[in-house]
Structure formats: C-alpha cells, structure tokens
Amino acid sequence: MQGNPKEIRTLIRHGQLSQPTAGLAPGYAQANLVVLPEELAFDFLLFCQRNPGPCPVLEVLEPGTYEPAMTARGADLRVDIPLYRVFRNGALVTEQRDVTGFWDDGQVCFLLGCSFTFEWALLRAGIPLRHIEEHRNVAMYATGIETEPAGIFSGPLVVSMRPIHESKVVRSIQVSSRFPRAHGAPLHIGDPASIGITDLTNPDYGDYVEIREDEVPVFWACGVTPQAVALRSRPPLMITHAPGYMFITDVLDEDLAVL
C-alpha cells in the first residue's frame, strides 16, 4: 500500500486505512503531531526553537485552525491521522481515530519532523537498519542530557539508537546531516554511558535490537522528547498522534534537505 499523500489521507479520513504509516507514501515526509492550548503555544514553540534536534518544526498552525496549509493543503489534522491519543492533565484518556469532538478555537497544532525521513535516506545509501529488518520499534532511551528549558517545558533529551556497521558510521553521519528538519546528524556515537545510558538492552521506549561485534551504537535526538516534555507539564488538554501513526505531508523528504 503506497500511493500519493493526498490519496492516503483521504483513505484515512474515511476510515478505510488504519495501519501504522511507516512505508506509506515513500519519498514524502511524515510528521509528529502535538496539539496544545494557546496559552502554552509560545512556550512550546520556544522549546522547539531551543531544541531543534529533538523538535524540528515543520509547521505551526494559527490558533484554532486545523488545515496545515504549508505542508498539506486541504488536509484536516482532526481526522487525517489513523490513530490519535488524547491526554488530560498529562494522563492518557483515550485513543481514537477522529478527534473532532475535542477541538476548540484555542488550540495550536504543531507538526514536527520525523525520523522516517533520515531512515529512508540511510536505506537509500545502503545502510541497513535492524529494527526495520526485524519489524520492531526503534530502541529509545532517556539520557542524562537536559534539554534547554523554555517557560514551563523542561526534561531529559530522549534519543533513538541504531546499530551501524563500523564501515558505515561516517556515511550515516553525512547522510543524516542533510536532514536537520528530521533530527539531523547523530548527537553521539559509541559509549552509551557518556550520555547517561546505563543499560542498552533495556530501552525506555521501543524494542532493543542486537548490536553485533563490528557495529557501533549511534544515537539520534528523538521525536519522543517533545511529547514527553510537554506531557510532564500536565496541560489541561493535549492531543497527539499515536506512536507510529504519523501525519503524512505533501512535502518531499528531499525538500527538507539542506544541501
């Protein structure tokens, strides 16, 4: 099931497609969704601006609007994602495929870049990714590195880890560096203890994958960071995509490349 972004969003909107979005609309950027009350929007945008690694902003909508006119004209962020999560005061209250009933005029939608963009680029460059081969979720860890706080938002940086063959480490840095709006270059290579990770086999989110003799663990800033940090502030209402069920934009991955 591939196809173009608009067709896929239409299927999603009408309930005809409800799967995770990895692999759909190849070549087009997918995005994390965060919806927050307007009172928190400046602090959260500032948090993203200060932490562009974990929080690469693709689009921020005007308060109360739900059509992302810059990245997917005609789309509706209330119904065009296959599965949403709704949180009240920091606690998950429901997962559902349509959040129109939770909408009001005082909410601000943030679309943030997603690792799928640089993972595609790594695969195209002949760099295999074990979690994809094994159909697992990527391994993610809370680190000892603090994000730059902004207003009420603060917390540890979360990273994803991918084992890379030692002969491909340099290339993996070059390839992912082209996509700063999808987490960009790794932030650490090698010893997990250096960034405060004590046990690689026990990730905080996702699934551990084996690291072989001739491989090096490479760590990228992770899109779980902004959600985790935003939730810690217990906003009265927060809506996000469900993990793996992303928003598919009309933006080409290549249009996010810096060079």
Next chain:
Amino acid sequence: MQGNPKEIRTLIRHGQLSQPTAGLAPGYAQANLVVLPEELAFDFLLFCQRNPGPCPVLEVLEPGTYEPAMTARGADLRVDIPLYRVFRNGALVTEQRDVTGFWDDGQVCFLLGCSFTFEWALLRAGIPLRHIEEHRNVAMYATGIETEPAGIFSGPLVVSMRPIHESKVVRSIQVSSRFPRAHGAPLHIGDPASIGITDLTNPDYGDYVEIREDEVPVFWACGVTPQAVALRSRPPLMITHAPGYMFITDVLDEDLAVL
C-alpha cells in the same frame, strides 16, 4: 579593533566603543535584535519559523529577561549594543546607546542571524564583495514575493543583492548554503524582474553598487524583512539595534554551519 566578543561587549557597555560592528570579533556571529511586547511574541516567533530565510532565529529570551544565556552568557541586551532604535506605534522615537529606561517585564528579545556570517565565508572563499571594498551599505530591495504571514505579521520579502563574478556563482551558493541560520543560500540569481525588482540602480535600503559585464546579481533573503514586517503592525513599543550596530555573540560562525 578586533578582540574577543566579551571584551568588545564590555567596551560597548561602558560607552568606550560606539562604532558599527562590521569587522569586530571576526569569526563570531553577530545578530539582529528585535524586542516586542509579550502579546506579540508568539505571532512573531511563528513568523520567523515560517520565514527562516529572512528570519533565522538564534535565540529567543524568556519574557522580561535580557541575558542571552545561550549565545552570550553574562551579556545585557539593554546596554551591550552600540546603538539602539526605539519605535512607538511603528514610528522611530529615539536612537540611543542604552535602552534600560524602556525595559519592562513584559518584553521578549529575539536575536536573529546576520549576513556578516556568510559574507565572511564568501570572503574566505576568495569571493570579493563590492559593497565591503567600497565601504558602502549593501543594496536591499523590497521584492514582489510575499512572506508567509503569521498572526498580525505580513509583508513583502526584502532581499540584499551582491554582484558575483560568473565564475564564482556556483561557489557562492555552496558557501552560503552552509549557513541557513545566517540567511543561507541565495533565493534568486539573475534577472531582478523575476522577483519583482524593477530598477536595480534604485535600492529601497542601502547603496547601489555597480554590476559589471561578467557579473551576475545574486539575491539573498535579508534581515531587514523582520524589522520592516514587525514595524508595519505598529507595536506599542519595539526596540531594535540601529542598522549596522549589531549584537556580538559568543557563537562561532562555524558553529552555525550545517556541514
């Protein structure tokens, strides 16, 4: 007069240095300052996020604070720029070297990247810049291209123009592309009419410089855009640096490079 950023800021703070800042602290990024009331801060940050070419954000301070802890720890944005401008309701009311008297707890400071960063990179790459050789201000033009509006902020994109020898055009694109946080790659090369400029000899800001037979006009997004756009909204109070009198940060130009 060169020296390190902190020493130079100290001289400025004590009134011992009052010149334009071009050429000071070479290798360190300089920044545009925009100070706006907190009520307009989200809209302006959103405007910058949507228009990263003309408005590359280096740092946004918490409301009411004036120490840019991320780019110049210990600095004071009220006194560490040699000359400020103060606007009320969109009209210039004073130019002075200390704006402490205009400060209150509800203001937000924005530091935006400055063309000096990529101009240094062009010069290091052996690409001469006529306005620097002739000690003139760069030529700037309002274009027919509209910025992406955000909240109350909208208006035309302003560009700067530099004549580049035809043999150096490709290199000038490569070199400036490394610095998206200082306006980055050109947005147009060649025919000024294509971007709505009717008379190159008559810039809207700055000074015209000659374009010779074997040269091509190359246009970059310009840091005048955010000021011009913000002023159009007639904020009750807005403080900026005076043109050419920039804030000198502790950030290396090279640390702003993407590759």
